[in-house]
Amino acid sequence: MNSLSLLLLAHLKDLPVYQPGRPIEEVARQYGLDPDRIVKLASNENPLGPSPRAREALQKALETVHLYPDGHAFALRQRLAAKLGVTPEHLIFGNGSNELLEFIGHVLLEPGVDVVVSQYCFAVYPLVTRMFGANLVTVPARNHAHDLAAMRAAITPRTRVVFLANPNNPTGTWAPAAELRAFVESIPPTVLVVLDEAYIEFLEDPPDFLPDLRTGARPNLLLLRTFSKIYGLAGLRVGYGIGVPALIAALEKVRQPFNLNRLAQVAALAALDDEEHVQRTRRNNRQGLEQLQAGCRELGLPYIPSAANFLLVRVGDGATVFEALQRQGVIVRPMGAYDLPEWIRISVGTPEENARCLEALRKVLRNGSAATTRD
Protein backbone atom coordinates (compact mmCIF):
# COMPACT_ATOMS: atom_id res chain seq x y z
CA MET A 1 0.00 0.00 0.00
CA ASN A 2 1.22 3.47 -0.83
CA SER A 3 1.27 5.53 2.35
CA LEU A 4 2.95 8.55 0.80
CA SER A 5 1.07 11.65 1.93
CA LEU A 6 3.15 14.20 0.07
CA LEU A 7 1.39 16.66 -2.19
CA LEU A 8 3.29 15.65 -5.32
CA LEU A 9 2.83 17.91 -8.35
CA ALA A 10 -0.26 16.77 -10.24
CA HIS A 11 1.23 17.18 -13.72
CA LEU A 12 3.92 14.61 -12.90
CA LYS A 13 1.41 11.92 -11.98
CA ASP A 14 1.22 10.23 -15.40
CA LEU A 15 4.70 11.14 -16.56
CA PRO A 16 6.52 7.96 -17.59
CA VAL A 17 10.15 7.32 -16.68
CA TYR A 18 12.60 7.32 -19.60
CA GLN A 19 13.51 3.76 -20.65
CA PRO A 20 17.18 3.59 -21.66
CA GLY A 21 18.82 0.81 -23.64
CA ARG A 22 19.33 -2.23 -21.41
CA PRO A 23 22.80 -2.52 -19.86
CA ILE A 24 24.88 -5.59 -20.80
CA GLU A 25 25.26 -6.70 -17.15
CA GLU A 26 21.50 -6.63 -16.57
CA VAL A 27 20.75 -8.77 -19.63
CA ALA A 28 23.57 -11.18 -18.68
CA ARG A 29 22.04 -11.64 -15.21
CA GLN A 30 18.52 -12.11 -16.53
CA TYR A 31 19.33 -14.74 -19.15
CA GLY A 32 22.37 -16.33 -17.51
CA LEU A 33 24.67 -15.21 -20.34
CA ASP A 34 28.37 -14.39 -20.35
CA PRO A 35 28.55 -10.56 -20.44
CA ASP A 36 31.60 -10.75 -22.68
CA ARG A 37 29.52 -12.52 -25.32
CA ILE A 38 26.75 -9.94 -25.33
CA VAL A 39 26.54 -7.39 -28.13
CA LYS A 40 24.85 -4.12 -27.24
CA LEU A 41 23.47 -2.24 -30.22
CA ALA A 42 20.85 -0.34 -28.27
CA SER A 43 22.05 3.18 -27.45
CA ASN A 44 23.89 4.46 -30.54
CA GLU A 45 27.23 4.34 -28.75
CA ASN A 46 30.55 4.33 -30.59
CA PRO A 47 31.40 0.66 -31.33
CA LEU A 48 35.10 1.55 -31.62
CA GLY A 49 35.16 2.80 -28.03
CA PRO A 50 36.53 6.09 -26.75
CA SER A 51 39.29 7.93 -28.57
CA PRO A 52 42.75 6.59 -27.59
CA ARG A 53 43.79 10.18 -26.85
CA ALA A 54 40.89 10.55 -24.43
CA ARG A 55 41.90 7.33 -22.67
CA GLU A 56 45.42 8.56 -22.20
CA ALA A 57 44.27 11.95 -20.89
CA LEU A 58 41.88 10.19 -18.47
CA GLN A 59 44.71 8.10 -16.99
CA LYS A 60 46.60 11.24 -16.07
CA ALA A 61 43.53 13.07 -14.80
CA LEU A 62 42.77 10.30 -12.29
CA GLU A 63 45.42 11.82 -10.02
CA THR A 64 43.41 14.99 -9.52
CA VAL A 65 39.85 13.80 -8.95
CA HIS A 66 40.00 15.05 -5.35
CA LEU A 67 39.73 18.57 -6.80
CA TYR A 68 36.47 20.13 -7.96
CA PRO A 69 36.21 20.58 -11.70
CA ASP A 70 36.55 23.97 -13.34
CA GLY A 71 32.95 25.13 -13.16
CA HIS A 72 33.43 27.15 -16.32
CA ALA A 73 35.22 24.37 -18.27
CA PHE A 74 37.80 26.93 -19.40
CA ALA A 75 40.15 24.74 -21.45
CA LEU A 76 37.41 22.79 -23.20
CA ARG A 77 35.42 25.96 -23.85
CA GLN A 78 38.39 27.78 -25.42
CA ARG A 79 39.35 24.84 -27.59
CA LEU A 80 35.81 24.15 -28.78
CA ALA A 81 35.12 27.83 -29.48
CA ALA A 82 38.28 28.04 -31.60
CA LYS A 83 37.34 24.89 -33.46
CA LEU A 84 33.81 26.13 -34.21
CA GLY A 85 34.85 29.72 -34.92
CA VAL A 86 32.57 31.17 -32.25
CA THR A 87 33.33 33.00 -29.00
CA PRO A 88 33.47 31.13 -25.68
CA GLU A 89 30.27 33.00 -24.77
CA HIS A 90 28.43 31.19 -27.55
CA LEU A 91 28.82 27.87 -25.68
CA ILE A 92 27.16 26.15 -22.75
CA PHE A 93 28.05 22.66 -21.50
CA GLY A 94 25.70 20.06 -20.11
CA ASN A 95 25.93 16.72 -18.34
CA GLY A 96 25.07 15.20 -21.69
CA SER A 97 22.98 17.27 -24.07
CA ASN A 98 20.00 15.80 -22.21
CA GLU A 99 20.75 18.17 -19.35
CA LEU A 100 20.63 21.10 -21.75
CA LEU A 101 17.11 20.07 -22.73
CA GLU A 102 16.18 20.52 -19.09
CA PHE A 103 17.83 23.97 -18.94
CA ILE A 104 15.57 24.99 -21.83
CA GLY A 105 12.57 23.88 -19.80
CA HIS A 106 13.73 25.91 -16.81
CA VAL A 107 14.02 29.15 -18.77
CA LEU A 108 11.06 28.87 -21.17
CA LEU A 109 8.42 26.35 -20.11
CA GLU A 110 5.49 26.59 -17.72
CA PRO A 111 1.83 25.56 -17.70
CA GLY A 112 -0.16 27.22 -20.47
CA VAL A 113 2.60 27.36 -23.09
CA ASP A 114 3.06 25.05 -26.09
CA VAL A 115 6.00 23.02 -27.34
CA VAL A 116 5.96 21.77 -30.93
CA VAL A 117 7.59 18.45 -31.84
CA SER A 118 7.22 15.87 -34.58
CA GLN A 119 5.73 12.41 -34.24
CA TYR A 120 8.63 9.94 -33.69
CA CYS A 121 10.77 12.64 -32.08
CA PHE A 122 13.44 11.91 -29.46
CA ALA A 123 11.63 10.73 -26.30
CA VAL A 124 13.23 13.30 -24.01
CA TYR A 125 11.48 16.28 -25.68
CA PRO A 126 7.97 15.21 -24.57
CA LEU A 127 9.31 14.27 -21.13
CA VAL A 128 10.90 17.67 -20.54
CA THR A 129 7.81 19.44 -21.88
CA ARG A 130 5.53 17.62 -19.50
CA MET A 131 7.96 17.87 -16.60
CA PHE A 132 7.46 21.63 -16.69
CA GLY A 133 3.70 21.34 -17.14
CA ALA A 134 3.78 22.75 -20.67
CA ASN A 135 1.50 21.51 -23.44
CA LEU A 136 2.91 19.17 -26.08
CA VAL A 137 1.82 19.66 -29.71
CA THR A 138 2.82 16.63 -31.78
CA VAL A 139 2.80 17.09 -35.55
CA PRO A 140 2.24 13.93 -37.65
CA ALA A 141 5.35 12.76 -39.52
CA ARG A 142 5.53 12.27 -43.28
CA ASN A 143 7.12 8.99 -44.35
CA HIS A 144 8.51 8.80 -40.81
CA ALA A 145 10.35 12.12 -41.31
CA HIS A 146 9.63 15.61 -39.97
CA ASP A 147 6.92 17.44 -41.87
CA LEU A 148 8.52 20.87 -41.59
CA ALA A 149 5.63 22.74 -43.26
CA ALA A 150 3.14 21.18 -40.86
CA MET A 151 5.42 21.91 -37.90
CA ARG A 152 5.62 25.54 -38.99
CA ALA A 153 1.84 25.66 -39.28
CA ALA A 154 1.48 24.29 -35.73
CA ILE A 155 3.25 27.30 -34.23
CA THR A 156 0.93 29.79 -32.55
CA PRO A 157 1.36 32.74 -30.16
CA ARG A 158 1.35 30.16 -27.34
CA THR A 159 4.43 28.35 -28.71
CA ARG A 160 7.67 28.85 -26.77
CA VAL A 161 9.90 26.07 -28.12
CA VAL A 162 10.16 23.78 -31.13
CA PHE A 163 12.44 20.77 -30.72
CA LEU A 164 13.79 18.90 -33.69
CA ALA A 165 16.65 16.51 -34.22
CA ASN A 166 18.51 16.34 -37.53
CA PRO A 167 19.22 13.53 -38.26
CA ASN A 168 16.32 12.33 -36.17
CA ASN A 169 16.47 9.61 -33.52
CA PRO A 170 14.90 6.98 -33.72
CA THR A 171 14.07 7.20 -37.44
CA GLY A 172 17.50 8.18 -38.85
CA THR A 173 15.73 10.55 -41.26
CA TRP A 174 17.22 13.95 -42.10
CA ALA A 175 16.00 17.19 -43.60
CA PRO A 176 17.57 18.65 -46.77
CA ALA A 177 19.72 21.62 -45.71
CA ALA A 178 17.80 24.19 -47.76
CA GLU A 179 14.43 23.09 -46.38
CA LEU A 180 15.75 23.13 -42.84
CA ARG A 181 17.16 26.62 -43.31
CA ALA A 182 13.87 27.91 -44.71
CA PHE A 183 12.08 26.37 -41.73
CA VAL A 184 14.42 27.93 -39.16
CA GLU A 185 14.13 31.33 -40.85
CA SER A 186 10.34 31.14 -40.84
CA ILE A 187 10.05 30.73 -37.06
CA PRO A 188 8.92 33.83 -35.15
CA PRO A 189 11.63 35.40 -32.95
CA THR A 190 9.63 34.66 -29.78
CA VAL A 191 9.95 30.90 -30.37
CA LEU A 192 13.18 29.05 -29.57
CA VAL A 193 14.23 26.55 -32.24
CA VAL A 194 16.21 23.74 -30.62
CA LEU A 195 18.08 22.00 -33.40
CA ASP A 196 19.47 18.81 -31.90
CA GLU A 197 22.56 17.81 -33.85
CA ALA A 198 23.57 14.76 -31.83
CA TYR A 199 24.30 12.87 -35.08
CA ILE A 200 25.42 15.79 -37.26
CA GLU A 201 28.97 14.40 -37.61
CA PHE A 202 27.56 11.40 -39.48
CA LEU A 203 25.95 13.53 -42.22
CA GLU A 204 27.71 13.71 -45.58
CA ASP A 205 26.66 17.27 -46.23
CA PRO A 206 25.60 18.81 -42.91
CA PRO A 207 23.67 22.08 -42.75
CA ASP A 208 25.75 24.88 -41.22
CA PHE A 209 23.97 27.34 -38.94
CA LEU A 210 27.14 28.57 -37.24
CA PRO A 211 27.39 31.67 -39.46
CA ASP A 212 23.91 32.72 -38.25
CA LEU A 213 25.06 32.45 -34.65
CA ARG A 214 28.39 34.22 -35.23
CA THR A 215 26.67 37.27 -36.70
CA GLY A 216 23.82 37.13 -34.20
CA ALA A 217 21.30 36.83 -37.03
CA ARG A 218 19.39 34.00 -35.29
CA PRO A 219 19.02 34.76 -31.58
CA ASN A 220 16.20 32.20 -31.32
CA LEU A 221 18.28 29.23 -32.51
CA LEU A 222 20.07 26.81 -30.18
CA LEU A 223 22.19 24.00 -31.63
CA LEU A 224 22.73 20.97 -29.40
CA ARG A 225 25.65 18.62 -29.84
CA THR A 226 27.21 15.82 -27.85
CA PHE A 227 30.37 13.85 -27.18
CA SER A 228 28.23 10.73 -26.61
CA LYS A 229 27.95 9.56 -30.19
CA ILE A 230 30.78 9.97 -32.70
CA TYR A 231 33.30 10.93 -29.98
CA GLY A 232 32.54 7.79 -27.98
CA LEU A 233 32.23 9.37 -24.53
CA ALA A 234 28.61 8.52 -23.65
CA GLY A 235 29.62 7.26 -20.20
CA LEU A 236 31.19 10.58 -19.24
CA ARG A 237 28.20 12.77 -20.12
CA VAL A 238 29.31 15.79 -22.13
CA GLY A 239 26.99 17.78 -24.37
CA TYR A 240 27.02 21.39 -25.45
CA GLY A 241 24.77 24.08 -26.82
CA ILE A 242 25.70 26.79 -29.31
CA GLY A 243 23.65 29.97 -29.36
CA VAL A 244 23.98 33.75 -29.27
CA PRO A 245 25.61 34.98 -26.03
CA ALA A 246 22.35 36.49 -24.67
CA LEU A 247 20.57 33.13 -24.91
CA ILE A 248 23.54 31.26 -23.45
CA ALA A 249 23.68 33.73 -20.54
CA ALA A 250 20.01 33.00 -19.77
CA LEU A 251 20.64 29.24 -19.80
CA GLU A 252 23.74 29.59 -17.62
CA LYS A 253 21.54 30.83 -14.75
CA VAL A 254 19.97 27.40 -14.28
CA ARG A 255 23.15 25.35 -14.67
CA GLN A 256 24.63 23.78 -11.54
CA PRO A 257 28.22 24.95 -11.03
CA PHE A 258 29.99 21.61 -11.42
CA ASN A 259 27.74 19.82 -13.89
CA LEU A 260 30.67 18.80 -16.07
CA ASN A 261 33.08 16.66 -14.04
CA ARG A 262 36.87 16.76 -14.29
CA LEU A 263 37.24 13.51 -16.22
CA ALA A 264 34.53 14.53 -18.66
CA GLN A 265 36.24 17.85 -19.39
CA VAL A 266 39.66 16.29 -19.86
CA ALA A 267 38.40 13.48 -22.09
CA ALA A 268 36.26 15.75 -24.26
CA LEU A 269 39.18 18.10 -24.79
CA ALA A 270 41.42 15.24 -25.91
CA ALA A 271 38.73 13.62 -28.07
CA LEU A 272 38.07 16.89 -29.85
CA ASP A 273 41.52 16.80 -31.41
CA ASP A 274 41.41 13.12 -32.32
CA GLU A 275 40.27 13.60 -35.90
CA GLU A 276 41.62 10.17 -36.79
CA HIS A 277 39.23 8.46 -34.36
CA VAL A 278 36.32 10.49 -35.73
CA GLN A 279 37.22 9.56 -39.30
CA ARG A 280 37.60 5.90 -38.40
CA THR A 281 34.22 5.95 -36.68
CA ARG A 282 32.56 7.61 -39.65
CA ARG A 283 34.04 5.02 -42.00
CA ASN A 284 32.99 2.13 -39.77
CA ASN A 285 29.50 3.62 -39.61
CA ARG A 286 29.13 4.01 -43.35
CA GLN A 287 30.17 0.42 -43.95
CA GLY A 288 28.11 -0.82 -41.02
CA LEU A 289 24.96 0.86 -42.30
CA GLU A 290 25.55 -0.78 -45.69
CA GLN A 291 26.03 -4.13 -44.01
CA LEU A 292 22.89 -3.84 -41.88
CA GLN A 293 20.77 -2.56 -44.75
CA ALA A 294 21.98 -5.32 -47.09
CA GLY A 295 21.30 -7.87 -44.34
CA CYS A 296 17.77 -6.55 -43.85
CA ARG A 297 17.06 -6.72 -47.58
CA GLU A 298 18.24 -10.32 -47.56
CA LEU A 299 15.90 -11.09 -44.66
CA GLY A 300 13.07 -9.25 -46.38
CA LEU A 301 12.84 -6.68 -43.58
CA PRO A 302 11.79 -3.13 -44.46
CA TYR A 303 13.93 -0.34 -42.99
CA ILE A 304 14.10 3.45 -43.06
CA PRO A 305 17.22 4.68 -44.91
CA SER A 306 19.40 6.27 -42.21
CA ALA A 307 21.88 9.14 -42.08
CA ALA A 308 22.84 8.38 -38.48
CA ASN A 309 24.55 5.50 -36.63
CA PHE A 310 21.47 3.29 -36.28
CA LEU A 311 18.79 1.70 -38.40
CA LEU A 312 15.06 1.46 -37.79
CA VAL A 313 13.85 -1.94 -38.99
CA ARG A 314 10.33 -3.36 -39.25
CA VAL A 315 10.32 -6.86 -37.81
CA GLY A 316 6.64 -7.55 -37.07
CA ASP A 317 6.21 -7.83 -33.32
CA GLY A 318 9.03 -5.60 -32.15
CA ALA A 319 8.75 -6.44 -28.44
CA THR A 320 8.86 -10.18 -29.14
CA VAL A 321 11.82 -9.92 -31.49
CA PHE A 322 13.64 -7.67 -29.01
CA GLU A 323 13.17 -10.27 -26.32
CA ALA A 324 14.23 -13.17 -28.56
CA LEU A 325 17.34 -11.31 -29.68
CA GLN A 326 18.31 -10.78 -26.03
CA ARG A 327 18.22 -14.54 -25.52
CA GLN A 328 20.72 -14.72 -28.38
CA GLY A 329 22.90 -12.18 -26.56
CA VAL A 330 22.05 -9.23 -28.80
CA ILE A 331 20.54 -6.11 -27.24
CA VAL A 332 18.67 -3.77 -29.58
CA ARG A 333 16.00 -1.18 -28.79
CA PRO A 334 12.31 -1.96 -28.90
CA MET A 335 10.23 0.93 -30.21
CA GLY A 336 6.89 0.51 -28.44
CA ALA A 337 7.50 3.67 -26.41
CA TYR A 338 7.81 5.57 -29.70
CA ASP A 339 4.51 4.23 -30.96
CA LEU A 340 6.41 2.04 -33.44
CA PRO A 341 5.56 -1.41 -32.01
CA GLU A 342 6.47 -3.26 -35.23
CA TRP A 343 9.97 -1.82 -35.32
CA ILE A 344 13.31 -2.22 -33.59
CA ARG A 345 16.24 0.19 -33.70
CA ILE A 346 19.67 -1.33 -34.27
CA SER A 347 22.78 0.74 -33.56
CA VAL A 348 25.64 0.26 -36.01
CA GLY A 349 28.36 -1.90 -34.43
CA THR A 350 31.67 -3.28 -35.62
CA PRO A 351 31.45 -5.57 -38.69
CA GLU A 352 31.48 -8.60 -36.36
CA GLU A 353 28.76 -7.17 -34.12
CA ASN A 354 26.57 -6.33 -37.10
CA ALA A 355 27.03 -9.86 -38.43
CA ARG A 356 26.07 -11.34 -35.05
CA CYS A 357 22.98 -9.20 -34.93
CA LEU A 358 21.89 -10.18 -38.44
CA GLU A 359 22.55 -13.84 -37.70
CA ALA A 360 20.51 -13.65 -34.50
CA LEU A 361 17.71 -11.88 -36.39
CA ARG A 362 17.74 -14.62 -39.01
CA LYS A 363 17.39 -17.31 -36.34
CA VAL A 364 14.68 -15.45 -34.49
CA LEU A 365 12.63 -14.82 -37.62
CA ARG A 366 13.06 -18.36 -38.88
CA ASN A 367 11.66 -19.64 -35.62
CA GLY A 368 8.50 -17.78 -36.51
CA SER A 369 6.95 -17.65 -33.10
CA ALA A 370 10.28 -16.09 -32.28
CA ALA A 371 10.38 -15.29 -28.62
CA THR A 372 8.92 -18.46 -27.26
CA THR A 373 11.78 -20.61 -28.58
CA ARG A 374 15.32 -20.74 -27.27
CA ASP A 375 18.14 -20.74 -29.89
Ligand SMILES: *Cc1c(COP(=O)(O)O)cnc(C)c1O
Ligand atom coordinates in the same frame (compact mmCIF):
# COMPACT_ATOMS: atom_id res chain seq x y z
C1 LIG B 1 21.83 10.44 -28.01
C2 LIG B 1 21.07 11.68 -28.23
C3 LIG B 1 21.37 12.84 -27.54
C4 LIG B 1 22.59 12.92 -26.66
O1 LIG B 1 22.38 12.65 -25.39
P1 LIG B 1 23.54 12.89 -24.32
O2 LIG B 1 22.77 13.34 -23.15
O3 LIG B 1 24.45 13.95 -24.86
O4 LIG B 1 24.23 11.59 -24.16
C5 LIG B 1 20.64 13.97 -27.75
N1 LIG B 1 19.65 13.99 -28.65
C6 LIG B 1 19.34 12.90 -29.36
C7 LIG B 1 18.29 12.99 -30.39
C8 LIG B 1 20.03 11.72 -29.16
O5 LIG B 1 19.70 10.63 -29.84
